[in-house]
Amino acid sequence: RVKSEGRNGWCFYHAEMDAVVQQRLEMEHELRTALSEQQFQLHFQPLLNLDSGEVVSFEALLRWHHPHRGMVSPGEFIPVAEDSGLIGPIGDWVLREACRQAAQWPTPWRIAVNISPLQFRDGSLPRLVKDALKASGLDPRRLELEITESVLLADEKHNLKILNTVRDMGVRIAMDDFGTGYSSLSYLRAFPFDKIKIDQSFVRDLPHDQNALSIIRAISDMAEALGVHITAEGVETEAQMEALKAMNCREAQGYLIGRPAAAIEAYAAVKVA
């Protein structure tokens, strides 16, 4: 605000700021007890293999059932968890719970877990992954970690070492939200990702937007040259799915195939032609 608006202008601004800060502090406080009060739950969203027409994997998506506010979306509370350091214990719970449930599934589907860049910081990730696999008995090859470009942007050397250690255990590594960062392409040289997930912002504009088509086609060609599979996020229509198939996309995830849900058993019977 400019000074000419006077004293009240400034006061108003401060009051608004206070409210935002207050809300964040409150959420941080509530997040601290959310784990012990068992307010977290995992939902699972299917990933369809477009060659076989079968569900091959699920992504674990964290849900917070707040006692008064109902369902709070991860977009709201993950940043608060990251700022407050709570992402450590919360992320570890997600990892353990995802492995525990996947180990009990009726079919050997894979499970994908989102990992925050901050979970790389203290170097404990390989040990936590190992512990989660051991406690659950899940085959490491059934676990996939989804990371974003910012992991390599942060402390590239330190984080690459962690990624390699985890990958040597047999765990797969996927790059999430591909195309939204500053230098997505360069990271494909830095680490042998098992999969790249094309961000839903590109998929949304299919099949008519020429730019989206060109970008996905370019990603697809490059991925093929590098021997990496591509998965499309946010597939909502048949037309999008057809366009993606035509561009050699290997897997699809989105509301068209299934919304995130607590129960997954029904997918054992799903086969899409």
Ligand code: C2E
């Ligand atoms: P993400 O990893 O890119 O997950 C995909 C998001 O897209 C999910 O939102 C999912 O519900 C949504 N989505 C899936 N299909 C469609 C579709 O067809 N259309 C549209 N419009 N959206 C679709 P959600 O569950 O709200 O999660 C948002 C983000 O929060 C995730 O993005 C991920 O970055 C983060 N997140 C979720 N769970 C965890 C977690 O356990 N740990 C960490 N660190 N982050 C998490």
Ligand code: MG
């Ligand atoms: Mg993800």
Ligand code: MG
């Ligand atoms: Mg994503």
Ligand code: MG
């Ligand atoms: Mg996304």
